[in-house]
Amino acid sequence: MFKALKEKLFSARKKLEHSIEETTPEPARTPEEVPAESGSSPEVLAEKTQEPSLEKKTSPKFTDKVVSFVRDREFIISEKDVSGILDELEMGLLESDVAFSVTEAILSRIKSDLTGSKRKIGKSVDSVVRDALSEALLGVLGEGVDICSFIREHERPVKVLFTGVNGTGKTTSIAKVTRYLQNNGFSVVLGAGDTFRAGAIEQIDVHGGRLGVKVIQHQEGSDPTAVLFDTVEYARAHKIDVVLGDTAGRFHNRANLMNQLEKIRRIIKPDLIVYVDEAVAGNDAVIRAEEFQKSVGMDAIMLTKVDMDPKGGAAISVAYAVGKPLIFIGTGQGYDDIMAFNPRDVVNDLLGDA
Amino acid sequence: MLDNLGSNLKDALRKLAGKTVIDKAAVEELIKDLQRALLQADVNVKQVMQLSQTIRKRALDEQPPKGVTAREHVLRIVYEELVALVGKKVEVTLGKQVILMAGLQGSGKTTTTAKLARFFKKKGMRVAVICADTFRPGAYTQVKTLCDKVNVPCFGDPSEQDARKIVRDGLARIKEEVIIVDTQGRHALEDDLITEIIDLNEITNADHRWLVLDAALGQQAREQARRFHEAVNIDGVIITKMDGTAKGGGAMSAVAETESGIVFIGQGETVEDLEWFDPNSYISRLLGMGDLKALAERVQESIDEQDIDVNAMLSGRFTLRDMYRQLEAVNKMGPLKQVLSMLPLGGMELPAEALDVTAQKMSKYRVIMDSMTSVELDDPTVLNGSRIQRIARGAGAQLEEVRELIKYYKMMKRTFKGLKGGEKGMQRLMKKFGKMG
Ligand SMILES: Nc1nc2c(ncn2[C@@H]2O[C@H](COP(=O)(O)OP(=O)(O)O)[C@@H](O)[C@H]2O)c(=O)[nH]1
Ligand SMILES: Nc1nc2c(ncn2[C@@H]2O[C@H](COP(=O)(O)OP(=O)(O)O)[C@@H](O)[C@H]2O)c(=O)[nH]1
Numbered sequence: 001m002f003k004a005l006k007e008k009l010f011s012a013r014k015k016l017e018h019s020i021e022e023t024t025p026e027p028a029r030t031p032e033e034v035p036a037e038s039g040s041s042p043e044v045l046a047e048k049t050q051e052p053s054l055e056k057k058t059s060p061k062f063t064d065k066v067v068s069f070v071r072d073r074e075f076i077i078s079e080k081d082v083s084g085i086l087d088e089l090e091m092g093l094l095e096s097d098v099a100f101s102v103t104e105a106i107l108s109r110i111k112s113d114l115t116g117s118k119r120k121i122g123k124s125v126d127s128v129v130r131d132a133l134s135e136a137l138l139g140v141l142g143e144g145v146d147i148c149s150f151i152r153e154h155e156r157p158v159k160v161l162f163t164g165v166n167g168t169g170k171t172t173s174i175a176k177v178t179r180y181l182q183n184n185g186f187s188v189v190l191g192a193g194d195t196f197r198a199g200a201i202e203q204i205d206v207h208g209g210r211l212g213v214k215v216i217q218h219q220e221g222s223d224p225t226a227v228l229f230d231t232v233e234y235a236r237a238h239k240i241d242v243v244l245g246d247t248a249g250r251f252h253n254r255a256n257l258m259n260q261l262e263k264i265r266r267i268i269k270p271d272l273i274v275y276v277d278e279a280v281a282g283n284d285a286v287i288r289a290e291e292f293q294k295s296v297g298m299d300a301i302m303l304t305k306v307d308m309d310p311k312g313g314a315a316i317s318v319a320y321a322v323g324k325p326l327i328f329i330g331t332g333q334g335y336d337d338i339m340a341f342n343p344r345d346v347v348n349d350l351l352g353d354a
Numbered sequence: 355m356l357d358n359l360g361s362n363l364k365d366a367l368r369k370l371a372g373k374t375v376i377d378k379a380a381v382e383e384l385i386k387d388l389q390r391a392l393l394q395a396d397v398n399v400k401q402v403m404q405l406s407q408t409i410r411k412r413a414l415d416e417q418p419p420k421g422v423t424a425r426e427h428v429l430r431i432v433y434e435e436l437v438a439l440v441g442k443k444v445e446v447t448l449g450k451q452v453i454l455m456a457g458l459q460g461s462g463k464t465t466t467t468a469k470l471a472r473f474f475k476k477k478g479m480r481v482a483v484i485c486a487d488t489f490r491p492g493a494y495t496q497v498k499t500l501c502d503k504v505n506v507p508c509f510g511d512p513s514e515q516d517a518r519k520i521v522r523d524g525l526a527r528i529k530e531e532v533i534i535v536d537t538q539g540r541h542a543l544e545d546d547l548i549t550e551i552i553d554l555n556e557i558t559n560a561d562h563r564w565l566v567l568d569a570a571l572g573q574q575a576r577e578q579a580r581r582f583h584e585a586v587n588i589d590g591v592i593i594t595k596m597d598g599t600a601k602g603g604g605a606m607s608a609v610a611e612t613e614s615g616i617v618f619i620g621q622g623e624t625v626e627d628l629e630w631f632d633p634n635s636y637i638s639r640l641l642g643m644g645d646l647k648a649l650a651e652r653v654q655e656s657i658d659e660q661d662i663d664v665n666a667m668l669s670g671r672f673t674l675r676d677m678y679r680q681l682e683a684v685n686k687m688g689p690l691k692q693v694l695s696m697l698p699l700g701g702m703e704l705p706a707e708a709l710d711v712t713a714q715k716m717s718k719y720r721v722i723m724d725s726m727t728s729v730e731l732d733d734p735t736v737l738n739g740s741r742i743q744r745i746a747r748g749a750g751a752q753l754e755e756v757r758e759l760i761k762y763y764k765m766m767k768r769t770f771k772g773l774k775g776g777e778k779g780m781q782r783l784m785k786k787f788g789k790m791g
């Protein structure tokens with residue numbers, strides 16, 4: 001995943017380092033050279049990025065500069081030094097399908113981390129740049145979740161509910177997570193909570209059969225809450241570790257369908273709500289994730305179809321939009337096409353040499 | 355799709371109003387707004403940059419013809435370039451044909467197959483479907499269930515592994531005129547599956563190869579479309595899930611990549627939710643020029659003639675009786691909002707109350723109007739306090755509700771009066787386009 005993004009980041013990093021090196025020899029500047037406030041960054045980012053602590057940093061005062069130069073032998077990076085490179089990085093992020101608003105937010109964060117920041121002469125340029133990028137990305141991706149420890153720490157059966165819009169891969173992901181949990185020694189039961197889409201019950205039933213797990217199901221058109229309730233009951237009675245509850249895909253702008261999901265949540269009280277979206281989704285990924293988060297909430301994100309779009313920008317968009325961790329990524333249609341998501345590894349990999 | 359584009363552009367275009375020379379800064383601003391809207395709609399980044407370049411160049415270099423204002427000149431250029439982006443109009447013929455469905459996993463191929471089956475059947479064709487998805491569990495049951503709903507035969511064999519064989523057998527058996535072949539999902543990097551669809555295309559000798567794309571598809575759209583096009587020569591794109599909040603810009607990039615056009619738009623999960631797509635009227639609507647043609651078609655398709663009189667609606671001679679008919683018709687035409695979006699409202703803002711009438715309220719209004727006399731229905735100005743009291747009693751409604759109805763009526767009347775001017779304005783504009791083009 002993230003191959004293209006990795007290349008962009010690598011080239012941006014190298015260029016940033018280069019341009020910062022170039023500016024170091026003359027740290028004491030005249031007042032006219034103090035960079036002006038950025039007037040070019042679009043308004044959309046304003047809402048999300050106005051953290052007061054960052055604000056202060058964006059326009060270094062001349063006196064600060066002098067003081068830091070004279071006293072601490074530090075230097076200050078100005079916005080002018082880096083803006084061209086950041087523009088390029090912006091294109092790279094957009095082309096990797098990081099949503100427009102998220103791209104703007106990430107860039108302004110990098111910008112404010114980098115520019116106006118004081119650097120001790122001893123610290124290498126590489127590490128200043130790397131830290132800024134790494135902070136920005138980790139800030140977006142957050143800490144991961146390890147599902148196995150999560151299950152161990154919770155009372156059984158642990159109830160996991162899968163939600164998301166139509167066709168993103170919920171049911172297939174449930175099958176994959178089943179295999180993953182089986183491999184880690186847990187027992188699983190599935191609830192055929194998509195009672196709406198034609199063929200949906202048969203789909204999950206076939207998966208259950210192949211994986212050798214029980215699938216609790218009612219008729220097409222029946223109440224999904226009832227099916228999932230029965231699934232939890234079954235798990236209790238049979239001492240099964242984990243309940244994976246399927247739901248029908250639905251759009252966040254359909255109030256009645258979202259209410260139905262809310263009802264499921266209220267009655268089933270899932271321990272973990274996994275919101276499923278696909279890597280190929282563009283800007284809408286942000287909108288729908290936010291809406292799902294607002295209405296029924298979510299605890300973790302699973303991003304599917306990464307095999308179609310290894311750029312993976314949607315991962316960044318969705319995680320940023322809702323501030324929840326990615327738990328898994330799906331990389332194909334087979335049961336083993338699943339990977340636990342570890343943000344630190346991913347960011348390290350992203351910032352490694354391309 | 356690009357709905358927010360509409361208002362952005364209208365604002366930007368307003369800045370050009372009344373000017374005779376093209377203002378460079380105003381053009382730049384317009385381009386910036388355009389870029390933002392297109393990028394947010396998922397149009398391919400490179401395409402957006404190209405489009406901006408073209409518009410900038412044309413707007414500044416081309417001499418506006420005599421008598422054409424700066425605003426009209428730029429509007430025309432934006433219009434033409436956007437129409438090019440959305441692609442050409444794809445003709446749907448009502449003859450014997452085989453349609454091969456292609457697309458990524460989960461994009462909506464199967465659902466759209468059923469929608470198309472219903473579409474052709476409603477047009478009087480004999481239709482059959484072949485289920486060539488041998489991979490996804492439940493695939494056959496899914497398409498069979500949907501086909502049963504629209505009374506279309508479905509050929510398939512859930513125990514057969516070979517899609518090619520199913521298709522060959524199906525073609526040999528099926529006598530229907532229109533054959534739609536539903537296939538499994540695949541993507542650009544799955545070479546085996548790309549080979550499979552190449553084979554299916556050869557076996558079926560398909561008349562159409564339609565690429566079904568999710569409205570939310572992002573920057574990948576272009577690359578995916580390129581691969582499908584290279585494999586089977588895509589001649590039309592269907593955008594699904596337009597009932598969500600996604601803008602379909604990725605699918606537009608796919609259209610550009612395949613040099614085809616958008617054939618249909620999917621707007622929901624049920625088999626009725628399919629709309630035929632006309633790029634010109636879509637863009638006109640977007641730029642606020644309205645689309646009387648689409649309205650007329652829609653009205654004709656779904657309502658009997660005596661139900662509603664569009665001319666009356668637009669003539670400004672709009673009585674309560676017209677509104678009564680209209681309320682009845684709206685039921686069949688779909689949400690009022692959608693109907694009104696097809697009207698040439700120009701830059702005019704529609705009052706929010708006009709759109710927010712619930713079905714429940716509408717039926718209440720009808721009950722109230724049922725207890726009005728002919729005189730009142732034909733000439734609402736006669737309504738006074740005592741008449742209102744009588745009507746309320748007769749309808750079992752609150753006085754408030756009757757007053758609200760009258761208020762609603764007045765607002766609708768004003769709205770439709772406004773439309774008339776809009777229509778003229780549009781005709782004028784269109785004429786100008788014609789002359790220049
Ligand atoms: N290529 C690919 N296809 C996937 C992946 N996950 C799911 N799919 C496919 O996407 C389609 C929709 O998946 P499904 O699980 O039915 O989606 P749901 O409607 O959200 O339950 C099916 O054809 C799946 O095989 C993935 O990670 N990669
Ligand atoms: N809301 C909405 N859902 C749709 C639309 N078209 C398809 N779907 C849903 O998207 C999911 C995937 O559709 P399906 O036809 O199975 O996709 P396929 O894998 O390409 O055959 C299902 O849940 C469908 O109900 C649409 O236009 N609107």
Ligand SMILES: [Mg+2]
Pocket residue numbers: 170171172194200246247248249
């Ligand atoms: Mg499902």
Ligand SMILES: [Mg+2]
Pocket residue numbers: 463464465487490493537538539
């Ligand atoms: Mg299908």
